[in-house]
Amino acid sequence: MRHTHAHTRNRRSHHALAAIQLSICKDCGKSHLRHTTCQNCGKYKGVQVIDVAARALKKENRAKVKAKSLGIDPEKAKIASAEKK
Numbered sequence: 001m002r003h004t005h006a007h008t009r010n011r012r013s014h015h016a017l018a019a020i021q022l023s024i025c026k027d028c029g030k031s032h033l034r035h036t037t038c039q040n041c042g043k044y045k046g047v048q049v050i051d052v053a054a055r056a057l058k059k060e061n062r063a064k065v066k067a068k069s070l071g072i073d074p075e076k077a078k079i080a081s082a083e084k085k
Ligand SMILES: [Zn+2]
Pocket: 025, 026, 027, 028, 029, 030, 038, 039, 040, 041, 042, 043
């Protein structure tokens, strides 16, 4: 069957991407995805869900272990990762 330009364009009229909906955290004022925990302070609807400090420490330790395994000075690796951001 003939596939017209109009058919193609009608179909594609529904392909647009919707903008993500962001909310402002009541506790720290940062924007976060709706219905998700704030990644900055670890709270959801005012309730502490994620221990942000512990998570940051864990991430730092993981980076140190990785740097050690690669034979890089952990402090230098820390500076390099900070420059990437
Ligand atoms: Zn927050």
